[in-house]
Amino acid sequence: MRFLATADTDVGIAKSTNQDSVLIKHASTDIGEVLMAVICDGMGGLSKGELASATVIRAFSKWFDEELPFELENPDMQIIGSKWSLMLKELNARILEHSQNTGGKSMGTTFSGILFVDNQYVFAHVGDSRIYYIDSSVTQMTTDQTFVAREIRRGTMTLEQAKTDKRRNLLLQCVGASKVVDPQVQWGEVKNGAYMLCSDGFRHEISESEIYESLNPINLMNKDAMHNNAKYLIDLVKSRGEKDNISVILVKAE
Numbered sequence: 001m002r003f004l005a006t007a008d009t010d011v012g013i014a015k016s017t018n019q020d021s022v023l024i025k026h027a028s029t030d031i032g033e034v035l036m037a038v039i040c041d042g043m044g045g046l047s048k049g050e051l052a053s054a055t056v057i058r059a060f061s062k063w064f065d066e067e068l069p070f071e072l073e074n075p076d077m078q079i080i081g082s083k084w085s086l087m088l089k090e091l092n093a094r095i096l097e098h099s100q101n102t103g104g105k106s107m108g109t110t111f112s113g114i115l116f117v118d119n120q121y122v123f124a125h126v127g128d129s130r131i132y133y134i135d136s137s138v139t140q141m142t143t144d145q146t147f148v149a150r151e152i153r154r155g156t157m158t159l160e161q162a163k164t165d166k167r168r169n170l171l172l173q174c175v176g177a178s179k180v181v182d183p184q185v186q187w188g189e190v191k192n193g194a195y196m197l198c199s200d201g202f203r204h205e206i207s208e209s210e211i212y213e214s215l216n217p218i219n220l221m222n223k224d225a226m227h228n229n230a231k232y233l234i235d236l237v238k239s240r241g242e243k244d245n246i247s248v249i250l251v252k253a254e
Contacts, residue, residue: 001119001190003035004252006226010234012201014243019049020199021057021109022247025064029072032118036064037249041129041199043174044107048099052176053109056091060113063087068115077122077187080115084124085183088175095176108177112142112197116253121195122187127174128200134215135193138208143184145172169200193217195251201244205237217252226250 005026011018019042026035040056042049071080088111099106110127123131125142128149133139143149147170151157162168173181194217203211214229230248237246 001033001116001253003033003116004220004223004226004254005035005037005250006223006230007037007247007249008227008230008234009247010238010245012243012245013238013241015245017050018245019043019053019109020201020245020247021050021053022197022249023057023061024249025061031072031075033116034068034072034118035116035251036060036068036113037195037197037251038111038113039129039197039199039247039249040112040175041110041127041201041245041247042107043109043177044105048105048107049109052095052107055095056088056109056111056175059087059091072117075117075120077115077117077120081122081124081185081187084113084115084122085185088124088126088183089181092175092178092181096179099176106177108171108174110171110199111175111183114195114197114251116190116251119190120187121190122185125184126181127171128169130196130198130200130203132196132198132211133191133193134196134212135191135217138212141186145184146170147172190253192254193252194220195253197249197251199245199247201242201246202234202237202248204244205240205242206233210236215250217254220250220252226252 042053
């Protein structure tokens with residue numbers, strides 16, 4: 001597989017700091033192209049959310065540089081997923097301890113990260129950032145770990161009710177602010193098309209049909225087109241009054 005990847009992030013119209021963190025790592029290896037994409041949406045007062053998201057990003061960047069080469073000697077995506085899950089649990093404990101040691105101000109971050117190793121992928125996910133696969137339609141790969149998503153699954157709330165519910169941003173777990181995190185981990189075969197990672201600020205004010213219109217693989221011919229189409233959607237989100245930070249990563253696989 002060949003991969004093209006771009007990342008775009010915007011502080012938005014209301015906040016003074018951008019607590020989102022994004023990461024793309026891309027390498028050519030003896031067994032094919034390897035690409036890792038991670039998006040983290042930090043939360044917490046002042047710079048706390050920014051610190052939490054950046055801490056997780058740094059840990060996974062270091063893992064890519066120092067640990068992944070050994071994994072590629074005999075790559076097993078299920079094993080890598082288990083190691084990512086353990087990393088997130090350890091980061092949760094470390095950030096939680098740091099918060100307690102510095103006055104008890106809680107901070108945390110969502111995590112959505114995906115690793116492509118030639119024609120195989122694995123992802124891990126905590127919170128309400130998302131990973132989508134886009135081909136002839138837009139498919140959400142991750143499961144939101146939020147109060148409203150849980151109520152929708154239980155049948156006690158409709159999708160329309162969830163869109164306006166005051167608790168729509170209430171997370172059931174996030175890295176650094178939960179006593180226990182249980183990451184969603186999934187692996188499989190890479191398909192031609194586009195993979196999109198985004199923070200919740202990117203998706204609240206636009207529809208899946210608008211996402212598809214701009215980001216279907218036919219419209220992602222090169223990196224310039226990927227950036228331009230992502231920027232168009234970011235500006236559209238801002239024009240509709242989204243107050244959160246806005247981040248999106250695009251990966252085209254072919």
